Amino acid sequence: MPNSTKQSGPVQVADWVDPCSACDARAASVCRAVPNEKLQRLADCLTVKHYEAGETLVFDGDSASHVYNITSGSVKVFRSLADGRRAITGFLFRGDFLGLVGSDVFSFGAEALESVQLCRFPRKAFRELLMQLPELEAELLDRASHELEAAQDQLLLLSRKTALERVASFILRLEERARERGETGPVHFTMIRADMADYLGLTTETVSRSFSKLKRDGFIQLVEGNAAQIVRRERLEAVAEGAFGEHRA
Amino acid sequence: MPNSTKQSGPVQVADWVDPCSACDARAASVCRAVPNEKLQRLADCLTVKHYEAGETLVFDGDSASHVYNITSGSVKVFRSLADGRRAITGFLFRGDFLGLVGSDVFSFGAEALESVQLCRFPRKAFRELLMQLPELEAELLDRASHELEAAQDQLLLLSRKTALERVASFILRLEERARERGETGPVHFTMIRADMADYLGLTTETVSRSFSKLKRDGFIQLVEGNAAQIVRRERLEAVAEGAFGEHRA
DNA sequence: CGTTCGTTTGAATGGCATCAATCCTTGTGG
DNA sequence: CCACAAGGATTGATGCCATTCAAACGAACG
Numbered sequence: 001m002p003n004s005t006k007q008s009g010p011v012q013v014a015d016w017v018d019p020c021s022a023c024d025a026r027a028a029s030v031c032r033a034v035p036n037e038k039l040q041r042l043a044d045c046l047t048v049k050h051y052e053a054g055e056t057l058v059f060d061g062d063s064a065s066h067v068y069n070i071t072s073g074s075v076k077v078f079r080s081l082a083d084g085r086r087a088i089t090g091f092l093f094r095g096d097f098l099g100l101v102g103s104d105v106f107s108f109g110a111e112a113l114e115s116v117q118l119c120r121f122p123r124k125a126f127r128e129l130l131m132q133l134p135e136l137e138a139e140l141l142d143r144a145s146h147e148l149e150a151a152q153d154q155l156l157l158l159s160r161k162t163a164l165e166r167v168a169s170f171i172l173r174l175e176e177r178a179r180e181r182g183e184t185g186p187v188h189f190t191m192i193r194a195d196m197a198d199y200l201g202l203t204t205e206t207v208s209r210s211f212s213k214l215k216r217d218g219f220i221q222l223v224e225g226n227a228a229q230i231v232r233r234e235r236l237e238a239v240a241e242g243a244f245g246e247h248r249a
Numbered sequence: 250m251p252n253s254t255k256q257s258g259p260v261q262v263a264d265w266v267d268p269c270s271a272c273d274a275r276a277a278s279v280c281r282a283v284p285n286e287k288l289q290r291l292a293d294c295l296t297v298k299h300y301e302a303g304e305t306l307v308f309d310g311d312s313a314s315h316v317y318n319i320t321s322g323s324v325k326v327f328r329s330l331a332d333g334r335r336a337i338t339g340f341l342f343r344g345d346f347l348g349l350v351g352s353d354v355f356s357f358g359a360e361a362l363e364s365v366q367l368c369r370f371p372r373k374a375f376r377e378l379l380m381q382l383p384e385l386e387a388e389l390l391d392r393a394s395h396e397l398e399a400a401q402d403q404l405l406l407l408s409r410k411t412a413l414e415r416v417a418s419f420i421l422r423l424e425e426r427a428r429e430r431g432e433t434g435p436v437h438f439t440m441i442r443a444d445m446a447d448y449l450g451l452t453t454e455t456v457s458r459s460f461s462k463l464k465r466d467g468f469i470q471l472v473e474g475n476a477a478q479i480v481r482r483e484r485l486e487a488v489a490e491g492a493f494g495e496h497r498a
Numbered sequence: 499c500g501t502t503c504g505t506t507t508g509a510a511t512g513g514c515a516t517c518a519a520t521c522c523t524t525g526t527g528g
Numbered sequence: 529c530c531a532c533a534a535g536g537a538t539t540g541a542t543g544c545c546a547t548t549c550a551a552a553c554g555a556a557c558g
Contacts, residue, residue, distance in 0.1 A: 079405050081491045087408035089401040102395040107402075130387075137386055138379075144393035146351040151400035152338040153356075156328050158407035159336035159450035163514070193537065201408035203515060208538055242330045412546065441504065455546055457506055 018043050019119070025071035028095025028181060033139035041132065045125040051112040058098070058110040066120045067099030073116030074190040078198065079108045088199040089151075091174075091191065094181055099123070100144060113190045158201045161242065166200040167210035168240035171220065171228060186227040214239075267292050268368070274320035277344025277430060282388035290381065294374040300361040307347070307359040315369050316348030322365030323439040327447065328357045337448040338400075340423075340440065343430055348372070349393060362439045407450045410491065415449040416459035417489035420469065420477060435476040463488075 020043045026032055031042055048071075051057060057068065057075060075092040089108060092098055098110060098118075121129075130137045157166055175187040189196075193204040200207065211228075214220045219236045221229040230236055269292045275281055280291055297320075300306060306317065306324060324341040338357060341347055347359060370378075379386045406415055424436040438445075442453040449456065460477075463469045468485045470478045479485055 079401060081405070081409060083491050085409040085491065087405040089404050100390075100394045101398060102391060103398075107398060130390075131383070134380070134383060134386075137383070137390060141349075141386065141390050141393060142351060144390060144397060145349045147397055148393060148400065149350060149352075149356060151397065151404065152328060154404060155338050155400065155407060156330070156336040158404060159447070160330060160334040192535090198408070204537075205516085205539085206514060209514095212538070242332050242334065442506095443504085452547060453505075454507085454548085458546090461506070 019046065019048055023071065025069075025094050029069050029071070030097050030136060030139050030143065031069070033135040034133055035135070038133060041129060042119075042121075045129070046119040046121050049118055049120050051116040051118075053112055053114045055112045055116075056109065057112060057116070057118070058106050058108065060106060060109040062106045064099065064101050064104050064106050065123055067123055067126050068097070068110075068121075069119045070094055070096045070098065071117045071119060073118075074113040075110055075116060076113055076191060076195055076199075077108050077110045086198050087201070088195055090147075091199070093177060097140070097143060100140065113195070163200075163202055163206045164210050164213060165240055165242050166202065167196075167207060168214060168219070168236055170196060170200055171214075171230065172233075172237060172240050175230060186223050186229040188225060188227040190226075268295065268297055272320065274318075274343050278318050278320070279346050279385060279388050279392065280318070282384040283382055284384070287382060290378060291370075294378070295368040295370050298367055298369050300365040300367075302361055302363045304361045304365075305358065306361060306365070306367070307355050307357065309355060309358040311355045313348065313350050313353050313355045314372055316372055316375050317346070317359075317370075318368045319343055319345045319347065320366045320368060322367075323362045324359055324365060325362055325440060325444055325448075326357050326359045335447050336450070337444055339396075340448070342426060346389070346392060349389065362444070412449075412451055412455045413459050413462060414489055414491050415451065416445075416456060417463060417468070417485050419445060419449055420463075420479065421482075421486060421489055424479060435472050435478040437474060437476040439475075 018040065020026065020031065020039045021036070023029075023031075031039065034042060051073075058077075060079065070092050072094050075096075075098070076088050077090045077092060077098065078086055078088045080086045091113070092110075099106075101107070130140070157169055161169065171187060174189070178184075178187055191199075193207050196202075197204045197207045202210075211220075211222070214236070215222060218231055219239065221231055223229050267289065269275065269280065269288045270285070272278075272280075280288065283291060300322075307326075309328065319341050321343050324345075324347070325337050326339045326341060326347065327335055327337045329335045340362070341359075348355075350356070379389070406418055410418065420436060423438070427433075427436055440448075442456045445451075446453045446456045451459075460469075460471070463485070464471055467480055468488065470480055472478055
């Protein structure tokens with residue numbers, strides 16, 4: 001595997017390069033909270049892993065031996081009922097952290113949606129890092145808080161929003177997160193309709209119908225590469241928040 | 250309204266008692282992580298507050314100036330859409346913590362379901378406590394992790410479970426939490442059907458019908474005081490997890 | 499004893515699921 | 529380069545579960 005970004009410094013010990021100092025996902029990841037001089041402690045216990053689309057990162061029921069930080073690509077996280085019904089509980093992108101669990105067994109699965117690169121830490125080592133690096137623990141708590149809020153928004157979506165409102169919310173949220181990662185232009189969907197459906201508590205057909213309606217009504221334009229251009233953001237936001245109960249565009 | 254606990258007058262310095270050392274909610278609360286000798290730091294910045302049923306603890310949109318620890322009673326936490334549709338995102342009981350948010354504004358409301366007592370901390374002071382007491386921060390992270398997992402279970406419930414499965418899951422979960430607090434016997438419901446409905450993404454009528462069916466089929470018995478006795482737990486758990494797709498009892 | 503609030507039950511409606519067919523895109527091999 | 533296969537997306541027809549509308553019932557309270 002030809003690593004083109006060789007550390008130009010004269011490394012005495014070995015040919016090993018620090019994966020952290022030059023990491024372009026750092027600004028978006030938990031490790032941004034770790035000062036440069038302590039970054040080596042992270043580097044010391046991580047393994048860089050790579051997954052292709054469709055590969056499984058975490059099997060439901062696996063012992064929770066590691067935690068993960070996504071550095072590129074995207075991932076779906078899901079949990080299932082015995083008979084196969086499934087809910088996707090979240091999509092992860094560059095900078096997202098995975099593996100914060102109370103118990104020692106994962107109660108969810110995770111699968112790559114496209115080519116994914118991530119840093120994997122042994123849970124035990126990570127736990128010790130947390131004790132050594134209070135900045136890191138604070139960052140994690142902060143992220144957990146945000147995730148909790150996002151989850152509560154999703155509870156409202158699943159409890160009370162119509163199919164159209166769900167899809168509109170989804171597109172807007174996905175675009176917002178892409179912008180946070182510095183990606184501009186049309187929202188690119190790395191997941192298929194069935195995944196959106198499992199995330200939104202709908203079926204593929206209903207997701208597709210909702211997309212069609214949003215397109216027909218001029219809120220979005222589908223563009224090549226499985227992406228959507230938001231046309232009238234404010235109107236779309238109004239739809240997403242249920243402002244059109246009685247009206248018809 | 251005869252308030253029997255009158256503030257007993259202009260105290261010089263003395264009459265004040267440490268509210269923490271004798272607190273019977275401590276074993277269930279975040280403060281259990283704080284060693285005895287540091288407990289005073291918590292006591293120094295908290296206010297004991299009391300709410301009656303129906304009173305609002307937190308208004309949606311309020312500046313997030315405080316965090317809360319419930320010491321008795323129960324609370325509903327909810328968020329709403331502009332047109333009044335509402336989802337209850339959680340019920341809180343003795344030992345539960347409220348107020349972990351990223352932003353400085355609450356994006357949810359909270360209301361007492363019955364007489365509630367809690368400890369209120371100024372957010373700023375609590376933040377400093379967190380830095381001084383790593384045990385407390387670890388405890389909070391642990392709780393946040395568990396809450397996140399619970400939220401994901403709820404996402405699956407709202408996405409994919411039938412009305413009957415939702416209500417069965419709800420009863421079981423409520424009973425489990427009551428047992429964790431040391432309460433035995435029938436599950437006592439402190440919330441009305443409409444609240445259950447807003448929690449389960451249903452209507453009051455559908456919740457009521459599901460209760461009736463569970464009773465008719467011998468899974469639960471309704472007992473006085475708005476409570477339910479679980480009759481055949483394993484069968485009820487099977488219902489809650491969707492084991493009866495094709496069958497009929 | 500009447501009022502209010504909550505619960506339960508019944509009947510009808512509707513939004514999304516289900517079933518089904520077609521279209522579109524992508525990749526492969528002749 | 530085209531034919532073909534396979535997976536995914538879209539659109540249409542029909543059905544069903546939960547909602548909506550409606551009414552009766554029950555408990556708490558003044």
